[in-house]
Amino acid sequence: MFKLERHTDISRKTSGLIVFLSLLLAFFVTGIIFYLLNVDVIQFYLIICNVFITPALLLQVVFRSIPIILASLGLVVAFRMGFWNIGAEGQIYMGMIAATGMVILHVFYGAIPASLMLVVMGAVSFLAGGAWCLVPASLKVRLGVNEVLTTLMLNYIAMLLVDYLVYGPWRDPEGWGFALSIPFPDYATLTFGGHPSMAGIIISIAVATLVYVLFKYTKLGFMLSVLGKSGEVAKYAGIPVGRVTLLGSLISGGIAGLGGLYVVSGMIGRLRPRISPGYGYTAIIVAMLAQLNPWLILPAGIFFGGLLTAGDALQSSLRLPFSVITVFQSIIFLCIILAEFFRRYRVVLKR
Amino acid sequence: MSIEWIEPVLASTTSIGVVYLLGSLGEIYAERSGVLNLGLEGIMAIGAAISFIITIAWGHALAFLVASVFGMLMGFLLAFFTVSLRLNQIAVGLAITMLGSGLSGFIAFPTTRKTILQFLNPELPSTALEIQSAPMLPSVPLPFLKEIPIVGPMFFNHNIAVYIALMLAPMMWFLLFRTSIGLKIRSVGENPGMADALGINVFRIRYFTCMLSGVFSALAGAYLMLGFQPFWIEGMTGGRGFITLSLIILSTWSPLRAIFGSLLFGGIEVLQYRLQLFGLGATSPQFVLMLPYAIAVITLSLLSLESFRKRISAPAALAKPYYREE
Numbered sequence: 001m002f003k004l005e006r007h008t009d010i011s012r013k014t015s016g017l018i019v020f021l022s023l024l025l026a027f028f029v030t031g032i033i034f035y036l037l038n039v040d041v042i043q044f045y046l047i048i049c050n051v052f053i054t055p056a057l058l059l060q061v062v063f064r065s066i067p068i069i070l071a072s073l074g075l076v077v078a079f080r081m082g083f084w085n086i087g088a089e090g091q092i093y094m095g096m097i098a099a100t101g102m103v104i105l106h107v108f109y110g111a112i113p114a115s116l117m118l119v120v121m122g123a124v125s126f127l128a129g130g131a132w133c134l135v136p137a138s139l140k141v142r143l144g145v146n147e148v149l150t151t152l153m154l155n156y157i158a159m160l161l162v163d164y165l166v167y168g169p170w171r172d173p174e175g176w177g178f179a180l181s182i183p184f185p186d187y188a189t190l191t192f193g194g195h196p197s198m199a200g201i202i203i204s205i206a207v208a209t210l211v212y213v214l215f216k217y218t219k220l221g222f223m224l225s226v227l228g229k230s231g232e233v234a235k236y237a238g239i240p241v242g243r244v245t246l247l248g249s250l251i252s253g254g255i256a257g258l259g260g261l262y263v264v265s266g267m268i269g270r271l272r273p274r275i276s277p278g279y280g281y282t283a284i285i286v287a288m289l290a291q292l293n294p295w296l297i298l299p300a301g302i303f304f305g306g307l308l309t310a311g312d313a314l315q316s317s318l319r320l321p322f323s324v325i326t327v328f329q330s331i332i333f334l335c336i337i338l339a340e341f342f343r344r345y346r347v348v349l350k351r
Numbered sequence: 352m353s354i355e356w357i358e359p360v361l362a363s364t365t366s367i368g369v370v371y372l373l374g375s376l377g378e379i380y381a382e383r384s385g386v387l388n389l390g391l392e393g394i395m396a397i398g399a400a401i402s403f404i405i406t407i408a409w410g411h412a413l414a415f416l417v418a419s420v421f422g423m424l425m426g427f428l429l430a431f432f433t434v435s436l437r438l439n440q441i442a443v444g445l446a447i448t449m450l451g452s453g454l455s456g457f458i459a460f461p462t463t464r465k466t467i468l469q470f471l472n473p474e475l476p477s478t479a480l481e482i483q484s485a486p487m488l489p490s491v492p493l494p495f496l497k498e499i500p501i502v503g504p505m506f507f508n509h510n511i512a513v514y515i516a517l518m519l520a521p522m523m524w525f526l527l528f529r530t531s532i533g534l535k536i537r538s539v540g541e542n543p544g545m546a547d548a549l550g551i552n553v554f555r556i557r558y559f560t561c562m563l564s565g566v567f568s569a570l571a572g573a574y575l576m577l578g579f580q581p582f583w584i585e586g587m588t589g590g591r592g593f594i595t596l597s598l599i600i601l602s603t604w605s606p607l608r609a610i611f612g613s614l615l616f617g618g619i620e621v622l623q624y625r626l627q628l629f630g631l632g633a634t635s636p637q638f639v640l641m642l643p644y645a646i647a648v649i650t651l652s653l654l655s656l657e658s659f660r661k662r663i664s665a666p667a668a669l670a671k672p673y674y675r676e677e
Binding site: 037038084086139143144145146148149150152153154156157160161163164167168281284288319320321322323324325326327328329330331333334337338340341 | 389428432436437438439441442443445446447449450452453454455456457458460462463466467585589590593594596597635637638640641644645647648651652655656660
């Protein structure tokens with residue numbers, strides 16, 4: 001019979017090796033499934049590899065990985081405090097709404113000086129994403145409502161709110177009736193040296209640093225970690241569990257909101273319905289692949305940004321639907337979860 | 352104002368409600384045994400896609416059968432990860448939901464679907480390979496019973512799947528609350544250690560309930576496709592699986608009360624279509640579309656109020672993996 005033994009201590013090297021092997025397993029399993037469904041598997045993987053080695057495409061990869069990276073950095077905060085925030089998708093949408101709202105305030109009402117636009121948009125999208133995460137967090141703190149279902153429901157509500165705005169009051173009067181907001185003026189466009197991705201990378205590295213500092217050096221970060229290990233311990237240690245949960249989720253949702261800012265202000269330049277191809281859900285996989293380490297989020301996010309970019313290439317060259325990427329992502333997800341098992345246990349043969 | 356409008360409203364309430372009812376019947380068993388199947392949404396999507404394809408190739412009966420086989424496989428996957436490997440049920444459930452929605456989109460995509468259909472039934476005419484909708488289950492009005500005002504159109508003028516689902520609910524309630532197997536399932540969800548000590552095989556029970564939940568989730572999807580909305584759209588489950596998870600809490604994990612919970616959320620959806628026709632819905636339908644999700648959040652919050660919580664109690668070991676002391 002087999003017996004499971006708990007690892008008492010596992011080196012970082014072994015742990016990394018297990019995750020790497022689980023990724024290989026994901027490639028293998030996906031290959032088998034796609035082979036059975038009559039997909040040219042070799043071609044499929046070549047296209048994915050190609051995305052990472054062609055310079056022009058690599059730029060596109062980085063461009064598309066920023067929202068995933070930001071949402072994922074937000075999730076690091078939530079997951080480390082044991083708050084199952086499945087709502088990054090909705091928090092991204094709220095960030096987009098807030099950023100667009102500022103542009104509209106400025107263009108139609110002249111409310112904000114042009115030079116301050118990006119700063120104001122950043123602050124407001126952070127707050128909007130954070131507020132959207134505060135709803136389930138305060139329901140959890142005040143009433144004990146489990147956050148998994150509420151964060152999920154709020155995703156759908158946020159997505160419909162975007163639909164309402166762009167089909168309704170925020171529709172561009174000069175947009176030939178399409179469901180689009182007005183285009184963002186130059187000074188409301190997130191870019192650095194002419195590249196939105198450059199601005200995105202700078203913001204991502206800055207946020208990753210802040211998240212790292214938060215957990216490494218601050219009292220709040222320490223309290224969040226204790227809370228994540230055990231709610232009971234946190235309570236006995238005198239940590240104000242309610243307030244810490246609220247603050248942590250504000251930060252978590254806020255960072256995802258910044259992802260939304262990047263999408264409308266850096267990538268697209270307008271608000272339109274259903275912009276996100278599931279950035280917020282992909283971010284969950286990225287956070288787990290990176291084992292909640294803010295630095296590892298960057299490469300992990302770029303890998304998944306590459307998969308999204310490859311999804312477009314697969315559509316045009318192999319005429320595959322985008323959902324093949326969803327399938328691949330979910331198998332990677334399952335294999336990462338499986339890796340968690342091998343990091344926790346050793347399987348021993350017992351006679 | 353005449354009451355003639357009320358009968359079609361109630362009839363469609365039941366039509367939609369059965370999607371929720373089928374999904375919740377299996378899920379209640381899984382949760383009662385201590386496993387949260389968050390993959391419900393994705394398994395539903397798989398069930399819808401598979402039943403869509405199989406109906407065109409082989410007809411209705413086999414469509415439900417094949418869909419439930421795939422549902423069972425997904426349930427097995429859930430059990431293997433959460434019961435045997437003791438991994439986090441939320442993460443595994445989310446992964447299964449993503450897998451299900453991805454696979455459903457892939458296999459029902461026109462080119463893939465065509466290949467699969469040609470493989471399954473080479474004699475299909477070329478028009479059948481291209482169609483975006485499946486033949487719906489025929490309606491079988493029950494003689495005499497359908498004449499009863501209000502109740503007749505609500506319950507006795509539907510397709511066979513609706514009758515079966517409505518009969519399954521009390522049967523599954525009986526199985527869960529009045530038989531020894533039901534007692535075993537519930538005790539595993541309340542106190543797996545004690546159940547194990549009494550000689551109940553915790554792992555076997557949880558494997559069974561997970562696979563049962565997979566079957567019913569897939570059936571809910573198949574019914575959605577064949578009995579309610581026969582046009583294939585990617586993402587047609589639209590969060591109904593997650594809403595099912597909330598209505599189970601509202602139904603306090605009882606298959607009988609799930610009938611009422613399902614009809615409630617079915618009713619909200621019908622209200623949504625009605626409101627879209629006039630008033631608020633005509634100018635901004637999005638707010639009406641938000642209703643089921645918003646009401647689910649509100650319901651979850653109200654149920655968590657102190658006074659309610661005393662009366663409803665979730666299975667104590669829900670979402671907790673079981674470690675056997677050795």
